[in-house]
Amino acid sequence: MAAKQWNPLAFNRWPVTVIVTVVYLAILIPILVIEHVLPSAPTSTLDGLDIHEAWLDLQHLTSGFHPYNAHQNDEVRSWLLTRIDEILQENRGLSAADKEAGLDQYKPDVFVFDDNVSNLTVYQSYMGVYFEGTNVMVYIRGRDDDKRNWWETPGLSPSGKGGVLVNAHYDSVSTGYGATDDGIGVISGLQLVKYFTTPGHEPSRGLVVLFNNGEEDFLNGARVYSQHPISKFAHTFLNLEGAGAGGRATLFRASDTQVARAYKKSPYPFGSVLSDTGFKTNLIRSQTDYIVFEGDLGLRGLDVAFMEPRARYHTNQDDAKHTSLQSLWHMLSAAVATTEDLVSDSSDDFEGKPQGPGKVASGSGSESVWFDLFGTTFVVFELHTLFALSVTLLIVGPLTLLITSIVLANQDRMYLFAISIPVDDGFESVPLRGWRGVFRFPFISVTATAGAVALAYLFAKVNPLIVHSSEYAVWSTVVSAWVFIAWFLSRIANFARPSALHRIYMLTWLSLVTWVLLVVATVYENRDGIAGGYFVLFYTFGTFLATWISYLELFALPKKAEFANQFGGQTSRRASSGGSRLMTPSADSMGQHEEEEEPSESTSLLRGRRTTFANYTRAENNDDGDAIHSETGREEPEVQNTNVYGYEQAWSAKLPTWTWVIQFLLTAPIVIILVGQLGLLITSATHQTGQDGSSSLTVYLLIAVSTTLLFIPTLPFLHRFTYHIPTFLFLLFVATLIYNLVAFPFSAENRVKLFFVQEVDLDTGVNQVSLTGIPPFVSDAVALIPSANGQNATCAWKTDRLRCSWEGLAPHVLLNSRSEEPPLQEWVQYKTKRLESVPNSNNRRGQVQISGLDSRGCVLNFDTPIKAFHVAGSAIDEVRYPINIPPEGTSEIRLWSRKWENNFVVDVEWKPETDADDEKLTGTATCTWSDANTPGLIPALDEIIQYSPDWVAVTKLESGLVKGSRKFTI
Numbered sequence: 001m002a003a004k005q006w007n008p009l010a011f012n013r014w015p016v017t018v019i020v021t022v023v024y025l026a027i028l029i030p031i032l033v034i035e036h037v038l039p040s041a042p043t044s045t046l047d048g049l050d051i052h053e054a055w056l057d058l059q060h061l062t063s064g065f066h067p068y069n070a071h072q073n074d075e076v077r078s079w080l081l082t083r084i085d086e087i088l089q090e091n092r093g094l095s096a097a098d099k100e101a102g103l104d105q106y107k108p109d110v111f112v113f114d115d116n117v118s119n120l121t122v123y124q125s126y127m128g129v130y131f132e133g134t135n136v137m138v139y140i141r142g143r144d145d146d147k148r149n150w151w152e153t154p155g156l157s158p159s160g161k162g163g164v165l166v167n168a169h170y171d172s173v174s175t176g177y178g179a180t181d182d183g184i185g186v187i188s189g190l191q192l193v194k195y196f197t198t199p200g201h202e203p204s205r206g207l208v209v210l211f212n213n214g215e216e217d218f219l220n221g222a223r224v225y226s227q228h229p230i231s232k233f234a235h236t237f238l239n240l241e242g243a244g245a246g247g248r249a250t251l252f253r254a255s256d257t258q259v260a261r262a263y264k265k266s267p268y269p270f271g272s273v274l275s276d277t278g279f280k281t282n283l284i285r286s287q288t289d290y291i292v293f294e295g296d297l298g299l300r301g302l303d304v305a306f307m308e309p310r311a312r313y314h315t316n317q318d319d320a321k322h323t324s325l326q327s328l329w330h331m332l333s334a335a336v337a338t339t340e341d342l343v344s345d346s347s348d349d350f351e352g353k354p355q356g357p358g359k360v361a362s363g364s365g366s367e368s369v370w371f372d373l374f375g376t377t378f379v380v381f382e383l384h385t386l387f388a389l390s391v392t393l394l395i396v397g398p399l400t401l402l403i404t405s406i407v408l409a410n411q412d413r414m415y416l417f418a419i420s421i422p423v424d425d426g427f428e429s430v431p432l433r434g435w436r437g438v439f440r441f442p443f444i445s446v447t448a449t450a451g452a453v454a455l456a457y458l459f460a461k462v463n464p465l466i467v468h469s470s471e472y473a474v475w476s477t478v479v480s481a482w483v484f485i486a487w488f489l490s491r492i493a494n495f496a497r498p499s500a501l502h503r504i505y506m507l508t509w510l511s512l513v514t515w516v517l518l519v520v521a522t523v524y525e526n527r528d529g530i531a532g533g534y535f536v537l538f539y540t541f542g543t544f545l546a547t548w549i550s551y552l553e554l555f556a557l558p559k560k561a562e563f564a565n566q567f568g569g570q571t572s573r574r575a576s577s578g579g580s581r582l583m584t585p586s587a588d589s590m591g592q593h594e595e596e597e598e599p600s601e602s603t604s605l606l607r608g609r610r611t612t613f614a615n616y617t618r619a620e621n622n623d624d625g626d627a628i629h630s631e632t633g634r635e636e637p638e639v640q641n642t643n644v645y646g647y648e649q650a651w652s653a654k655l656p657t658w659t660w661v662i663q664f665l666l667t668a669p670i671v672i673i674l675v676g677q678l679g680l681l682i683t684s685a686t687h688q689t690g691q692d693g694s695s696s697l698t699v700y701l702l703i704a705v706s707t708t709l710l711f712i713p714t715l716p717f718l719h720r721f722t723y724h725i726p727t728f729l730f731l732l733f734v735a736t737l738i739y740n741l742v743a744f745p746f747s748a749e750n751r752v753k754l755f756f757v758q759e760v761d762l763d764t765g766v767n768q769v770s771l772t773g774i775p776p777f778v779s780d781a782v783a784l785i786p787s788a789n790g791q792n793a794t795c796a797w798k799t800d801r802l803r804c805s806w807e808g809l810a811p812h813v814l815l816n817s818r819s820e821e822p823p824l825q826e827w828v829q830y831k832t833k834r835l836e837s838v839p840n841s842n843n844r845r846g847q848v849q850i851s852g853l854d855s856r857g858c859v860l861n862f863d864t865p866i867k868a869f870h871v872a873g874s875a876i877d878e879v880r881y882p883i884n885i886p887p888e889g890t891s892e893i894r895l896w897s898r899k900w901e902n903n904f905v906v907d908v909e910w911k912p913e914t915d916a917d918d919e920k921l922t923g924t925a926t927c928t929w930s931d932a933n934t935p936g937l938i939p940a941l942d943e944i945i946q947y948s949p950d951w952v953a954v955t956k957l958e959s960g961l962v963k964g965s966r967k968f969t970i
């Protein structure tokens with residue numbers, strides 16, 4: 001017999017292996033490249049932008065730590081005002097070419113607000129806060145804006161359409177230079193001022209660029225912005241932030257579809273609504289100024305932030321050296337494109353009634369779904385569209401498969417679940433073996449997923465933080481294990497009980513699983529407005545189409561009765577070997593044994609070698625398309641068909657051999673793109689959060705689940721894989737498993753963060769230095785500190801981390817402003833007095849005055865919770881920020897002043913525990929120091945940085961690096 005021509009699309013081993021592998025690699029490699037390779041920054045100055053000027057500004061801004069409570073913060077603020085003035089001076093003149101082009105017809109008015117007045121008292125979380133702002137705001141008046149200086153008249157509000165707010169905070173933490181948190185945001189704000197004051201770029205709607213101070217200390221700067229008159233103007237906003245230390249700027253959150261479409265203009269969009277879901281479900285615990293503008297002020301806007309690498313966040317590696325010009329350009333280009341779209345909007349989409357008391361009349365938008373594709377295309381649509389499509393698919397998908405099944409049954413071509421079919425004489429039947437393969441999917445998928453989950457628990461138990469520095473090694477182990485297990489079980493099943501229905505059964509099960517997932521996602525869409533399951537819709541749709549094609553393939557088969565009648569006389573002597581590929585006596589498809597013939601002289605000496613119906617029909621196609629005939633090697637043209645693959649059912653000869661390619665392309669690529677991007681996004685956001693006390697097991701389980709979702713579309717085709725790639729994956733599994741179990745989880749590039757604070761009892765002189773972190777690494781680091789040597793460092797659990805404390809080196813923070821250190825008790829000064837009791841109440845009243853030398857941040861802690869408090873000179877916003885202290889009271893008040901050594905006057909009210917008039921209120925008066933720019937001011941911190949291993953990063957535990965406390969009594 002002549003060999004058949006090799007078909008590159010046939011459902012044979014080499015075509016399946018090559019096509020599936022190439023498709024996965026062709027999509028996953030670009031996704032990985034996009035994750036780690038940023039778009040190139042322009043090499044020349046653009047119209048209205050200067051990227052190299054921006055880079056120099058970033059270097060200057062990050063020349064030192066500049067937290068709110070450090071003198072460097074004041075220097076940064078002065079520099080900002082100078083740079084704003086320089087930019088405006090530069091853009092006030094027009095060249096001759098500009099004048100010829102008529103660009104001098106309109107130049108926007110620009111107003112700079114140096115806010116040294118606004119202050120606010122709020123109660124948030126569990127404490128009271130008083131804050132004095134030092135925000136800087138630049139208002140660029142738009143063509144369509146109210147031409148009055150309405151902010152100069154108390155109580156007056158702007159007329160016309162609202163404007164746009166762009167926000168970035170210029171303070172850093174005390175242990176970080178703030179290059180990405182939030183230096184790039186600040187520099188982008190400066191470039192926006194430059195761009196929109198350049199002729200030809202004047203906004204239609206006005207633009208407010210806010211440089212707020214105090215974000216790192218519970219978002220104080222954004223809250224106090226609400227007290228300035230200009231806060232009435234903007235209806236939409238763009239918040240620029242950093243929750244990592246480089247990479248791409250990600251769209252974290254969007255309040256609605258309309259503003260999300262503005263971000264679509266970005267040349268390099270990046271992000272998924274899944275991150276927004278993480279905030280809504282409290283899976284992401286940190287917050288940005290977004291919640292102030294969207295939640296407290298009622299604006300509609302976007303949150304764009306850096307999110308990786310988390311190990312450098314809030315450390316001395318968050319500097320210009322460890323970020324890049326490309327990161328700066330990625331955020332700046334997104335900011336310019338988004339802002340330009342918002343300020344050019346001429347619709348009424350952002351107008352309407354206020355959404356709550358004290359909120360701007362910015363209307364309301366529709367909840368949105370958004371995600372990027374390969375960092376170049378941005379998809380945005382409304383959540384109710386996703387819900388409608390989901391409900392439609394939930395109904396249409398199963399209904400279509402049901403109708404198709406009914407038609408197949410009516411045409412006698414429904415081979416699914418078919419056992420046998422009688423022939424014309426009615427006394428014999430032909431086995432169809434349509435049940436083969438029906439339960440493979442749950443067994444194989446559950447086993448492979450169980451293997452991935454078992455690895456997650458193994459890593460969490462043996463080396464829980466290896467994912468911190470080696471996330472791709474973890475991915476490699478989990479992926480290689482899942483694919484190898486699935487392939488091995490698929491090949492075993494195919495060898496033992498080959499079935500032409502393997503693919504249709506696998507796709508049917510997969511369609512059922514995705515249908516259930518879509519039900520869950522749809523419920524959350526409708527009930528909670530959660531859009532993070534958007535990928536399930538596309539997953540389910542592709543799987544449904546692939547499954548439907550499998551059902552349509554059955555129309556190519558002969559009718560079951562016709563097939564049976566072809567072999568009516570050949571079924572009387574069926575061999576037991578016909579039920580299995582293994583050459584042992586076996587049951588037929590019903591599990592019933594044939595009766596043995598009485599042996600005679602003509603009986604073969606070899607039992608099981610008799611000529612049977614199966615002998616005539618079973619032929620195995622090799623990879624070149626030729627037939628390898630089973631058992632007897634006899635060719636019977638009237639029943640032999642080389643289109644039957646291997647030992648599969650004879651009736652499958654008519655099945656198309658190329659449709660598998662369409663099915664694979666309908667399921668795999670969209671899954672690889674969406675799930676692959678989400679898997680990397682989740683990994684980037686979480687793999688270094690274990691050092692913060694988060695569960696490492698959660699990260700490993702997310703990788704295991706992502707792996708299952710990513711590779712489960714291969715199950716219908718994996719049994720046709722050659723052994724080469726699975727063998728390679730098995731070797732990769734062994735190598736990466738060993739590495740992940742024994743490798744040290746940290747390095748100089750992926751350090752573990754230990755959290756520093758020094759607490760000084762100013763009454764006794766005792767000072768305690770402490771490092772908080774993940775055991776045993778925090779203990780290992782403490783053992784290397786000279787001043788801790790010989791001491792019994794006390795270690796105790798602080799929530800989900802270990803805190804180790806010892807008697808440390810004395811701080812000299814006041815030498816920053818004095819030539820000599822005053823006595824410890826003068827570092828914090830306080831006065832207390834009793835006030836008249838509250839009329840008609842048992843509550844007592846008192847007053848505390850507190851100030852700290854060379855400090856502008858103090859804290860009052862009370863041993864008995866207080867019921868009310870008031871800070872002298874404070875503004876109270878009863879509409880946006882009512883002081884609603886819970887019945888159990890509060891034990892802490894934080895005080896922030898724009899002036900150094902300010903004297904805070906705080907009146908408090910408390911309920912005594914007894915009826916005695918002389919019952920006292922006791923507590924602790926604390927002030928903080930956060931300036932670590934000069935070596936020697938905090939020797940304990942310098943010592944830890946010097947002697948800690950290179951895999952340790954030191955960051956702040958609280959707002960202050962040094963806390964000085966004294967006891968008080970009222």
